[in-house]
Amino acid sequence: MIYDAITMVLAGFAWSVFAYFIVVNGCQTALLVSATTAMRRHRQRVWQEDRVGLLGSAVTPTISALAPAYNEEANVAESVHALMMLQYPALEVVLINDGSGDSTLEVLIRTFDLYPIHPIFRNQVQSQRVRGLYRSKIHPQLLVVDKENGGKADALNAGLNCATGELVCAIDADTLIEPDALLRIVRPFLTDENVVAAGGTIRVANGSRVAHGRVLDARVPRGLLAGCQTVEYLRSFLFGRLGWNNLGGNLIISGAFGLFRRESVMQVGGYVHDTVGEDMELIADLRRQGQDRGTASRVDFVPDPVAWTEVPESWRVLGRQRDRWHRGLTDVLRRHRGVLFNPRYRALGLVVYPYYVVVELLGPVVEALGLIAVPLGLALGAVDVTFGALFLAVAYGWGVLLNVAVIALEELTYRRYQRWRDLLLLLLWSVVEGVGYRQLTVVWRLLGLWRYTRGRKDWGVMSRKGLGTPARA
């Protein structure tokens, strides 16, 4: 009797999880189709576009690149050199030394011949005390803000206060931005008044040849962890975010590389301090408050500006990162729960937000339950082998197909990986990613959910190997 009840519940649950996977994969397929259309249109519009002409234009908005740095003495000089080399006619680089305990500031002073200045600025958004401001004698467009430690969000707020650009570009100091990325990412702001933020593509730099802040030769990493993340990043940016451009707009722009309208960011109070998902929180705020006020609120993703980042190659560090990402996601969705199914927010409330709740937030819970229920059901005979095979096809096979489709999209468009060997490696990682790696991310995200309910708001130590040549300082 009890056995029958258990098998019935297991069978029912297994079918529910099966249905869930169909919905999730269906949504992702819709995103892929949307991304393909958006990519085609985007490429038509930017074909042989006169970006050199834009460099000489008198009407391009000024961009302030905000780069927070904390204990970055080894790489900071090279990062700043790379930022100064970005192609843009009106660029100001604001490096924020967030109370580093090492010699980050001394390296900057020595390398860029900084002198203290006293510009006039308003404390419009909350940040820790600014200890000093410096300008470079070599590069007058370089401003260094030395402040007390307050975290990344706080550093960005200090940068926002001191910046003078109409647009601000949030950049991680250890991110490598391609030289023409700003000329490309500014495009939505030149074509649509309603745009408040735009994000670019983040790619994995592990395994690539890097020198002087530039990726000289893009390679697919050989390590399992970095390889799986390469496929994950491709999927996430190339169709995850691009697809949303046509389906209601994005809710996430990577904190490593995003461009914002400064006035709009100031209006929503800048970055929020008490969350680990400050980048997503800012986007949610910009969209929500923009729609509340009836002002600009569109968030666009642009596929061709590229920033390269080093992803964790240690299980422990990756686990911490995913745990933090999921805590951030949970926190932001909780803060903006009023948006859910609220017709006032149109696509944001009726499509985007529900997707993030059902697929991104609850995904690991359902996936974990499915991973337990289906094998158990098979063992107890509650579900038959045909169902097991179908489940495998939907949960794993469809995912692999989507991965392969994204790689095909990449090959047909940007072809960053030029060698056949890299392409084969990428295909290998796309197959491997669904077995083991994906299940581990489920565990880490569940851990994040659990820790969020326990009120944990720490970032955890994020050690990396480092990219490229040593700083010239």
Add this chain to the structure above:
Amino acid sequence: MRVSMHILARVLSGDPERPALPRLPLDKSIEAVADATRSIDDVGRARLAELPEYVELAERSARWCTSALWPRRLKGVRLLLILGTGQATVPRLLDDPRPEVRSSAAAWAANHPSPQVAARLVRMLSDGDLACRLTAQGALIRMGLHAVPAVISHLAEAAPASLASALLVASRVHNSALTGPALAHRHDSDPAVRAAVAQVIASGGGPDSIEWLEELLADPAALVRSTAAAGLGGLGHWPSSPLLADRLGDPAWEVRRAAGLALDRLGGPGQLYLQRALQSTDRFAQDMARQVLDRASPGQGAAGRVEAAVLAIDGQERK
């Protein structure tokens, strides 16, 4: 592709003995010619124009410009922009129904100025599409003197559309002939227009400009007052120092900042007024003067004074 680039380089260097270009797929051919033409002068362009491949591409682009499909028209105009030709085809595309095509045609127009094209670009300043408006602005500014008659005639209209944009162009062209037509709009109801008028006056210069800028210092809109203050500072007219010093106590932070920086730019007399403002009973004027005077020049140390000044401006907005 590499061979083609090498041959094109030989063409550009004037080498008389050059082999024919190998046959390339269309996209590669476009890429090779585009790369070769991006940064060459008229002589180099004339040499390239002798190549049959160049002529073929130019003809193909002109055909694309008449296509019913907008992506093809866009391709055509972009290619003609690169090739530096298309005088017979592209001006028509300034009226294309697709904004992408109009905008690219406007970018082409910057390199091919004519009175008709300039007049059309001025009309484009009120286009419904942002990209078209910005490209038209940029193109008119790049045209410089060629754009002046069209801008003047636009400003002389009874109720010109996109007045602020036209005035912005006028301010960047730096031509005193534009000051008169701009002044006609100094009482416009839109503060952005009045601020743009102030910019035109400041960019044009001349003795009368001072009087108008001083008048605009008393404008009800903060944007206009701050633009006028910055203009006076830029013109270096030190007798305006007392008026600028009055603005140090302005209710709007932007105006106080612009007045302070303008006084700083005026040199000795401005500095004197800033020193005097340090004794002012108006806390806002005092704070701004202190911040401007505390600003260190290269080699001086002022980092230690940042804290006090930053704290002083916290929450000091009067509005």
